[in-house]
Amino acid sequence: MNRFALSDEQVLIRDSVAKFVKDDYAFNRRLEIIEAPTGHDEAHWKRFADLGWLGLPFPERYGGQDGTPRDLAVIMEQFGRGLVVGPYFSTVVLGGHAILFGGSETQKAAILPRIANGTLKVTLAHDEAGSRYRLDAIATRAKRDGDAYRLEGAKVAVPFAAVAGEIVLSARTSGEPGDPSGISLFKVKADAPGLSAAHYRTHDGGAASNLSLEGVRVSPEDVIGPVGEGLPILEKTVDHAIAALAAEGVGCMWSICDLTNAYFKTREQFGQAIGKFQALQHRLVDLYVKCQLAQSMAGEALDALARTNAAERAKGISGAKVIIGRYGREIGEEGVQLHGGIGMTREYPVGHYFKRLTLINLAFGDVNFHLERYRQLLREAKP
Numbered sequence: 001m002n003r004f005a006l007s008d009e010q011v012l013i014r015d016s017v018a019k020f021v022k023d024d025y026a027f028n029r030r031l032e033i034i035e036a037p038t039g040h041d042e043a044h045w046k047r048f049a050d051l052g053w054l055g056l057p058f059p060e061r062y063g064g065q066d067g068t069p070r071d072l073a074v075i076m077e078q079f080g081r082g083l084v085v086g087p088y089f090s091t092v093v094l095g096g097h098a099i100l101f102g103g104s105e106t107q108k109a110a111i112l113p114r115i116a117n118g119t120l121k122v123t124l125a126h127d128e129a130g131s132r133y134r135l136d137a138i139a140t141r142a143k144r145d146g147d148a149y150r151l152e153g154a155k156v157a158v159p160f161a162a163v164a165g166e167i168v169l170s171a172r173t174s175g176e177p178g179d180p181s182g183i184s185l186f187k188v189k190a191d192a193p194g195l196s197a198a199h200y201r202t203h204d205g206g207a208a209s210n211l212s213l214e215g216v217r218v219s220p221e222d223v224i225g226p227v228g229e230g231l232p233i234l235e236k237t238v239d240h241a242i243a244a245l246a247a248e249g250v251g252c253m254w255s256i257c258d259l260t261n262a263y264f265k266t267r268e269q270f271g272q273a274i275g276k277f278q279a280l281q282h283r284l285v286d287l288y289v290k291c292q293l294a295q296s297m298a299g300e301a302l303d304a305l306a307r308t309n310a311a312e313r314a315k316g317i318s319g320a321k322v323i324i325g326r327y328g329r330e331i332g333e334e335g336v337q338l339h340g341g342i343g344m345t346r347e348y349p350v351g352h353y354f355k356r357l358t359l360i361n362l363a364f365g366d367v368n369f370h371l372e373r374y375r376q377l378l379r380e381a382k383p
Contacts, residue, residue, distance in 0.1 A: 006074065009071070010070065010071060010074045013056075013071060013074045013075060014074050014077075014078060016051060017053075017074070017075055017078035017079065017082075018078055018081070018082075020044075020047070020051075020082075021078060021079075021081065021082030021084065024044065024047075025044075025082050025083075025084055027083070027349045027352075030082075030083055030084075030085065030205075030352075031346075031347075033085065033086075034085055034201075034205035034206075038162060038163050038207065039085055039086065039160070039201065039205065039206055039207040040085060040086030040087060040160075040163070040207075041086070044086065045086065045087075045118055045121075046118050048088065048118065049116065049117050049118030050118075052065050052116075053075055053088070053092075054088075054091070054092055054115055054116050054117070054118055055112075055113075055115065055116025055117075056071055056072055056075065056092070057069070057071070057072050057092065057093075057096070057097070057100075058096065058100060058112045058115070058116060059112075062108055062109065062112035062113050062116065063112060063113035063116035063117060064112065064116050069240060069243060069244075069302050069305050070302055072092075072093070072244055072247075073243065073244060073246075073247035073298070073302055074247075075088075076089075076093075076244045076245070076247040076248040076251070077247040077248065077250055077251040077298075078251060079248055079251065080247065080248035080249060080250065080251020080252040080253075080254075080255070080356070081251040081252070081254060081255045082251075083205075083252070083255075083349065083352055083353065083356060085204070085205050085206050086160070087121050087123070087159070087160035087163055087164070089159065089241070089244065089245075089248075090121075090122070090123040090124065090159040090160040090164070091115055091120075091121045091122050091123065091160070091164070092115065093240065093241050093244045094122075094123060094124035094159070094168075094237065094241055095115075095121075095122030095123050095124050095164070095166065095167070095168050096111075096112065096115050096122060097236075097237045097240050097241070098124055098168040098185065098224065098233060098234070098237045099111050099112060099122070099168065099187075099224065100112065101233050101236050101237055102185055102224045102225035102230065102233035102237075103187075103224050103225070104224075106221075107187065107224065111166065111187075120165050120166065121160070121163050121164045121165055122164055122165065122166045122167065122168060123158055123159055123160055123161050123164040123167055123168070124158070124159075124167075124168045124169075124237065125155040125158040125161070125167050125168070125169040125170070125211055126138075126155070126169075126170045126234060126238075127155060127156050127157050127158070128140065128153070128154065128155060128156060129154065129156055131177075132369075133364065133365040133366070133369045134178070135170075135231060135234050135235060135238060136177070136178055136179065136180050136183065136231060137177045137178055138170050138171065138172050138177060138183050139153060139172070139177045140152065140153025140154065140155065140169070140170065140171040140172065140213065141153055141171060141172050142171035142172065142173050142184055142186065142218075143173075145217065147219070147220070148217045148218060148219050148220070149171075149173075149186065149217070149218050149219075149220070149222075149223075150215055150216070150217055151169070151171055151186065151188070151194075151213045151215075151216040151217075151218065152213055152214065152215065152216075153171060153213050154210065154211060154212050154213065155169065155210065155211040155213075156210045156211075157208045157210070158197075158208060158209045158210070158211055159206065159207070159208050160206070160207050160208070161190065161197055161199070161208070161209035161211065162197065162199045162207055162209055163207075164190050165189070165190055166187055166188070166189060166190065167187075167188045167189075167190055167211075168185055168186070168187060168188075168224060169185070169186050169187075169188050169211075169213075170183055170184070170185055170186075170230060170234060171183070171184060171186060172184070173227055173228050174228055180231050181228055181229070181231070182228050183228065183229075183230045183231045183234070184223055184224075184225075184227050184228055184229075184230045185223070185224035185225055185230040185233060185234065186218050186222050186223060186224065187218070187222040187223075187224055188216060188218055188222065192216050192217075192218070193215075193216070193217075194213060194214045194215040194216040194217070195211065195212070195213055195216050196211070196212045196214070197209040197210065197211050197212070198210045198212075202359065203355050203358065203359060204352070204355040204356040204358070204359045205352070205355075205356075206359070232310065235310065235314070236310075236313075238364050239304070239305065239313055239314065239317045240305060241363075241364060242301065242317050242320070242321050242363075242364050242365075243298070243301040243302055243304070243305055243317065243320070245324070245360050245363055245364075246294075246297065246298040246301045246320050246321065246324045247298050247302075248356075248360065249294065249298070249324045249328050249357055249360045250291070250294050250295050250298045250324070252328070252332075252353045252356050252357050252360070253287075253290070253291045253294055253327065253328060253331045253353075253357070254291050254295075255349070255353055256287070256331050256332065256335035256350055256353050256354070257284075257287045257288055257291050257331070257335075259335065259339075259349065259350050259353075260284060260287060260334075260335050260338050260339065260350070261275075261284060263338070263339055264280060264284060264338075280338070283334065283338060284338075286334070287331055287334060287335070290327045290330060290331055291327075291331065293323065293327065294323060294324055294327045294328070294331075297319065297320040297323040297324060298320060298324065300316055300319060300320050301316060301317055301320035301321075303316060304316025304317050304320070305317075311377055311380065311381065314373070314377060315374060315377045315378070315381075318365075318370040318371075318373045318374040318377065319370075319374055321364070321365060321367075321370040322367050322370045322371050322374065324360065324361070325360070325361035325366055325367040325370070326367050328357035328358075328360060328361055329357065329358070329361060331357070332353065332354030332357045332358065333354070335350045335353070335354065336350055336351055336354055
């Protein structure tokens with residue numbers, strides 16, 4: 001079976017997202033949206049709900065579409081092609097999947113249908129200063145306080161926390177930073193007493209927040225998954241997030257290739273289109289080949305998600321993240337350079353794609369982090 005062949009349903013998803021980008025998310029409109037205080041258009045969010053995109057990966061019994069990771073990747077690739085910014089990734093892929101993988105039936109029934117119908121946005125707060133991408137480097141504490149837990153600590157770079165109603169947050173109920181056990185996940189109201197946030201805009205036009213927790217109280221019913229066993233849930237959620245980002249990154253890369261090809265046909269020098277110069281044709285072919293290789297590795301990430309062995313899943317994900325990060329940077333740099341001065345301007349999209357690819361590379365571990373993780377997994381797999 002051709003891993004790149006789309007089913008009839010996936011073609012419909014792809015075409016509907018592409019139509020949205022063409023009709024409602026032209027580049028000039030995007031520039032307006034990223035200047036808005038929240039960094040997204042609420043009318044678009046309602047439309048995502050109506051089209052079924054918000055509930056796509058969730059079971060039908062929770063208001064979803066029973067979609068697969070490949071279905072979600074179709075949306076993410078088209079979002080990458082259109083540079084769509086907003087809380088889709090933070091809500092559906094991060095917070096939503098954490099609830100899906102670790103939540104109780106009560107939690108899933110209370111949250112996932114509201115994500116699907118567009119009435120609730122969620123996010124995941126896990127990064128901490130100095131954690132260096134390690135999911136077990138959690139210092140935020142959750143201590144029993146009577147019949148509740150008391151959260152103390154801080155989180156950084158929480159995506160679109162300013163518009164979230166619920167936050168899935170990691171904290172230690174035992175152990176020290178670096179211990180794989182003792183990490184628990186909690187469902188926290190965004191307006192909970194003791195929770196404060198510093199909101200800011202990111203390099204790619206998105207939004208994030210640094211959170212401070214001072215005596216935030218949550219009940220035992222807000223624990224997601226078994227107490228002290230949140231790391232496997234977090235790892236599985238992040239692996240799915242990386243696969244989704246790989247698909248988005250591929251969309252960005254293809255758009256840079258397409259923009260460069262179109263520019264070569266219209267930009268003239270010495271009385272002819274620069275696309276006629278053989279040296280530039282070779283460089284464009286290099287872009288195309290790297291896009292194809294990145295597409296293949298994004299498919300490898302999706303294949304890895306189906307593996308039941310966590311180490312094998314992680315190896316496939318890290319391998320894909322290395323290639324997406326490396327080629328994303330190379331394609332972004334080359335795209336900007338081949339456009340000359342216009343590639344550096346705010347009014348032209350190629351630089352914006354490069355910015356997004358830069359953030360995708362840094363999310364959940366850069367090339368060096370995942371290269372070392374891949375090597376470690378290979379060493380551990382040897383008999």
